[in-house]
Amino acid sequence: MSQHTIRLAGMLRRLTFTVVTLTATAQLLTASATAAPATAPAHASAHEIVTWGASADRMGEAASNRGYRLVVRTSAGGTDLRVRLSNAFGDRPLTFGRAYAGVQKEGAALVRGSNRSLTFGGERSVTVPAGESALSDPLPGRLPAATSLVVSLYVADTGGPATGHGMAMQTSYTSAGDHVAAEGPADWTGTTGSWFYLDAVTVRTGPDVGAVVALGDSVTDGWQSTTDHDRRWPDYLARRLQADADTHIEGVANEGISGNKVLADGAGQSALNRLHRDVLSHPGVRTVLLFEGVNDIKAHTGVTAQDLIDGYRRIIDRAHTAGVCVVGATVGPFKGWYEWDAPAEAVRREVNEFLRTGGEFDAVADFDRILRSPYDHERILPFFDNGDHLHPNDTGMQAMADSVGLRDLSCDRDAP
Structure with a gap:
């Protein structure tokens, strides 16, 4: 294969994952009618890679009935987004009531139509044992490269040490109660400079x-x-x-x-x-x-x-x-x-x-x-x-x- 062909292939691959308009961004996490499920033969030649990560650490006392709207910037584009939620430093089980993934519009506001529910083993709620982590099911649809991804978590029941990343250099948002499905910012009145519980985002892409x-x-x-x-x-x-x-x-x-x-x-x-x-x-x-x-x-x-x-x-x-x-x-x-x-x-x-x-x-x-x-x-x-x-x-x-x-x-x- 010539260097020209290799370069052209690389350019086309990146264009596939580029957000060119706000409308395209709004649809990037929306499963299309032709999107294949994660287990379909169309994905047989693909594999999973990490597109964002942050080191887990001990974060002080955990809070129950708390929402976290976490803003992260992905790197690689791909399909079938998954998030990893960590209770690495917890001393008791941690229950997430619900989790959603969407795209940031501005502040705590999301692009309309982008916020979608995540599941864990087919369930919307997941309990993570102390010292463990939980990986979500693949979310069908395409995630372009360099996306301002927003993962919203509702922590229903916890206590003891929280797990997260203290110095995010990124503003995220908090709420009292479960407002993770809302795309508007009204209930997300608190701010934080840390990421809580989320320690990785992955996508499927070429082998x-x-x-x-x-x-x-x-x-x-x-x-x-x-x-x-x-x-x-x-x-x-x-x-x-x-x-x-x-x-x-x-x-x-x-x-x-x-x-x-x-x-x-x-x-x-x-x-x-x-x-x-x-x-x-x-x-x-x-x-x-x-x-x-x-x-x-x-x-x-x-x-x-x-x-x-x-x-x-x-x-x-x-x-x-x-x-x-x-x-x-x-x-x-x-x-x-x-x-x-x-x-x-x-x-x-x-x-x-x-x-x-x-x-x-x-x-x-x-x-x-x-x-x-x-x-x-x-x-x-x-x-x-x-x-x-x-x-x-x-x-x-x-x-x-x-x-x-x-x-x-x-x-x-x-x-x-």
Whole structure:
């Protein structure tokens, strides 16, 4: 097949999943008369991939008789949307009375006709045991790429710790009581900057299409990027992938947790302890882009470069065993942050030397080289600095995403 034919095929695939008018958006989750059911032979060559994800964490006391209208931005387009609801940190069963999926018009208002009921094993209500998750039945219909999807949940009965993602950098909405079927905003008067219970959205797409998971800390989570504008570096990466006709990596899941570490629990479970749930359990994942380590280093807990390298190796081994490739990202500069000192900088440099030259990752994304000042390699370039000397601004986030080699994400490794 010629390169011209491959490029044309990629362009046509993306056009299929593009929303071109508000009318088309209103219909994107509506099952057409010709839509095949999820089990039909027409889907035999398709497979499921993750199109959105967020790391689950402990969220404080859970509330009963509460509605959550959660706004998320998908990456890959496809059919047969499914959502995963998590009770990973609950200590008792959690009952969802109803769940709906629709498309955001503005704020808590949905595009008319887009809000549709989700089922779980054919039932509208589902009870999720403590420590478990529930995957919805496929919702027939097509979901275009880059959709502002709204998942509305009614939590009928719960208690104990809630599960969710604390720093969403996205405004979602809450209600008292069950208003999940309503497309208007009248009853959704509360706001929240967190996502509750929803930790993944998947779609079915062609068998050649895959996904990448960004596993990281607050920089990956998007801290200091502009809220409600999807300017985290994985968002910019998703837009690059969508615009590239030659890549088959279209799904992007952001599994960053602010303050997260590779080796130790604290701000969320460590990267090692959450690797299965937040990365390997997602369908269609080809590659994980690992960008963690600065919190291990700057915490001054005695973690050495060799400790961190050993942690990276454990992640690589587990991912490779599962048939998933690993792109390692160098640890960015943070001189000027209050926890920086010369010993921490020495660890960072040694770790980055391993990342660049060790040859154990399938590829390397050199975020340090992109972010650092040419006049002081220990500091973030002021043009990319949000002001705290650790977290990039929107421009820095985009520069990071632009530096990722898209071909590196297409690594294909078969599980043994």
